[in-house]
Amino acid sequence: MTTDTELRVSKIENGTVIDHVRAGEALRVLKILGIDGSEGESISVGMNVPSERLGHKDVVKVEGMELSQDEVDVLSLIAPDASINIIREYDVVEKSRVERPDAVTGVLTCPNTNCITNAGEPIETHFEIMDEGVQCRYCGTIIREDITDHIEA
Amino acid sequence: MRHEHVISAKQFSRADIEAVLDRAATFDDDQRGVATAHEGALLGMAFFEPSTRTKMSFETAIKRLGGDIVDMGPVEYSSVQKGETLADTLRVIEGYADAIVLRHPMEGSATMASEFVDVPLLNAGDGAGQHPTQTLLDLYTIREAEGLDDLSIGIMGDLKYGRTVHSLAQALTNFDTTQHFISPTSLRLPRSVRYDLRAQGGEVREHEDYEGILDDLDVLYVTRIQRERFPDEDEYKAVAGQYRLDADTIRAANEDLSILHPLPRVDEIAPDVDELPGAQYFEQAHNGVPVRMALLDMLL
Numbered sequence: 001m002t003t004d005t006e007l008r009v010s011k012i013e014n015g016t017v018i019d020h021v022r023a024g025e026a027l028r029v030l031k032i033l034g035i036d037g038s039e040g041e042s043i044s045v046g047m048n049v050p051s052e053r054l055g056h057k058d059v060v061k062v063e064g065m066e067l068s069q070d071e072v073d074v075l076s077l078i079a080p081d082a083s084i085n086i087i088r089e090y091d092v093v094e095k096s097r098v099e100r101p102d103a104v105t106g107v108l109t110c111p112n113t114n115c116i117t118n119a120g121e122p123i124e125t126h127f128e129i130m131d132e133g134v135q136c137r138y139c140g141t142i143i144r145e146d147i148t149d150h151i152e153a
Numbered sequence: 154m155r156h157e158h159v160i161s162a163k164q165f166s167r168a169d170i171e172a173v174l175d176r177a178a179t180f181d182d183d184q185r186g187v188a189t190a191h192e193g194a195l196l197g198m199a200f201f202e203p204s205t206r207t208k209m210s211f212e213t214a215i216k217r218l219g220g221d222i223v224d225m226g227p228v229e230y231s232s233v234q235k236g237e238t239l240a241d242t243l244r245v246i247e248g249y250a251d252a253i254v255l256r257h258p259m260e261g262s263a264t265m266a267s268e269f270v271d272v273p274l275l276n277a278g279d280g281a282g283q284h285p286t287q288t289l290l291d292l293y294t295i296r297e298a299e300g301l302d303d304l305s306i307g308i309m310g311d312l313k314y315g316r317t318v319h320s321l322a323q324a325l326t327n328f329d330t331t332q333h334f335i336s337p338t339s340l341r342l343p344r345s346v347r348y349d350l351r352a353q354g355g356e357v358r359e360h361e362d363y364e365g366i367l368d369d370l371d372v373l374y375v376t377r378i379q380r381e382r383f384p385d386e387d388e389y390k391a392v393a394g395q396y397r398l399d400a401d402t403i404r405a406a407n408e409d410l411s412i413l414h415p416l417p418r419v420d421e422i423a424p425d426v427d428e429l430p431g432a433q434y435f436e437q438a439h440n441g442v443p444v445r446m447a448l449l450d451m452l453l
Contacts, residue, residue: 114280116261121238123265138261139282140345 010044016067017085017092018060018075023048025079026058032074032148033067041065054081074107076100077134077147103128108143108150115139125152158267158274159448161283162320163349167327174293176447177440184217184442187450194220194453197250199243200277201228201257206416207277207287210441211254214449217442223249240269247272251453255279273452281314281343287415288320290444291374294437298411299371302329307366309335310376310396310421312342317415318376319346326353333370335360337392340382362395367406373398375414375421399423403431413437 021029026045030036037043042063051057066086067075075082076098086094106124110117116138117125127134133144143150180187196215200208212222225231225246233242239262246253247270255266256277263276263283278284295301306325312318312334322342325332332355334342342350347357360366367373378396383389397420403410414422414434426432 112260114259116239116257116259116265116279119239119259121240121265123240123268135345135348136261138264139280140260140343140349142345142348 010061011090012042012044012061012063012087013090014088015041015061015063015065015086017087018062018067018079019057019083019085020051020054021058021060021079021082022054023056023058026060028148029058029060029075029079029082032078032151033071035062035065070107072098073101073104074151077104077129100129103137104134107152108134108147109152110136110139110141111143111150112136112139112141115141157452158263158276159285159452160263160267160274160276162285162288162324163283163353165285165288165324165327170289170292170324170327173289173444173447173451174296176450177289177293177443180217180446180450181440181443184446187217187446188219190218190450191215191453192219194218194252194449195250196220196222196449197246197253197272198222198224199246199253199255199257200225201233201239201255201262202278204256204277206438206441207256207284208254210438211275211277211286211445211449213442214445217446218449218453220251220449220453239266243270243274246270252449275448275452278316280316281319282316283320284316284415285320285324286445286448287317287441288324289448290437290440291317291321291413291415292324293440293444294413294433295372295411297436297440298431298433304328304330304372305333305370306330306372306374307333307335307363307370308374308376309363311340311378311382312336312376313340314379314382315376318342318374321374322346322350322355323353326350326355331358332356333358333360333366335363335366335396337361337378337395339392340378363398367403367410370407370410372411372413375412375418377414377417377419377421393420397421397423398426400425400429403429 026047044061046059048056082098084096085092105126108127126137133142135142243266252273254275254277258280260280260282263279267274378393380389411431411433
């Protein structure tokens with residue numbers, strides 16, 4: 001018997017299912033992961049799907065792509081409740097909850113134009129994750145709103 | 154001292170600060186009696202911005218300890234002009250010197266530098282970030298004048314871009330102090346510093362003028378409001394005028410007030426204040442030498 005979710009979003013053969021994304025955040029999840037279909041990957045998005053845990057949730061399924069740890073770290077910034085299922089030949093071979101890391105490296109750009117990380121030096125950005133935002137290890141700048149606007153291109 | 158690099162006042166514990174100040178006091182009594190303490194030691198000077206007091210006092214300090222400096226010289230004559238990164242420049246200087254003093258116009262430059270060099274690195278100012286060695290001499294001056302506990306201190310002027318302010322405010326959270334921050338709204342403490350202060354248990358009391366506060370203070374730390382922070386001359390003059398102090402104002406409000414300023418001053422403290430017993434800023438500048446002697450003595 002299929003679940004309510006599966007009725008709306010079809011199964012994938014190989015790839016990643018990002019489940020329990022907060023309702024309305026699915027498109028941002030795709031955006032921050034840089035998934036736009038231009039690589040020919042098949043993408044299914046379910047939005048405002050009923051969920052026992054969240055009331056309503058979004059679900060993202062991407063065929064032919066497995067998320068790296070860096071990508072999961074990024075995801076944790078906007079989808080802290082998400083779970084990630086790696087699918088191979090229609091089976092879930094790995095299931096994990098997103099865990100908020102202590103810090104993210106090389107993921108965000110510092111909005112302070114006078115920060116040394118914006119000066120062409122041989123370093124990666126590094127942001128400590130705080131309760132309400134992230135803080136640049138180098139200049140101390142805090143980003144609280146629209147964190148995803150600062151994801152490195 | 155537990156730390157090999159001196160990057161930010163956030164890294165200082167009360168014990169760290171007291172150890173430096175205690176040692177500074179011994180050098181203050183006799184700066185010339187330690188001329189062989191660090192004989193042969195070389196301090197690399199990497200100043201990417203102009204400096205008078207900080208640079209000269211570091212140079213004096215290492216020479217008083219029997220060492221010398223190797224100076225990168227002005228940026229316009231260095232390989233930075235050829236496009237060399239700061240990381241590379243400092244790795245080269247590391248090969249010549251036993252410790253490096255860095256002043257750079259960008260925030261976070263000292264933190265980055267500390268990741269590339271193994272010799273002790275001392276942050277002598279990173280943009281609008283931090284100036285922790287200035288803080289140690291500020292604390293030394295305050296301790297000599299008023300003590301560091303049960304202290305009410307006002308910090309006034311450009312609190313947004315003032316790196317000496319950011320470092321001092323953070324270091325003061327180690328002591329039983331009440332801090333008042335006095336500035337125009339456009340130059341109030343940055344969010345990141347307010348966050349750090351609260352995280353360190355400090356309370357942030359902000360005011361737009363000093364009226365009614367001066368008589369509650371033991372110390373007033375004044376900083377310069379810079380012309381370039383304002384879109385036009387008139388706005389600058391209007392704002393800067395509100396934060397100007399003269400001897401009559403201080404006498405009327407609080408004759409015992411200790412007044413500090415990291416210098417250079419422009420108009421914010423009138424020359425007649427110099428005659429008041431609480432005017433500490435030239436003593437403060439002098440204290441740069443024994444305090445930096447103490448730091449170098451502990452790090453080299």
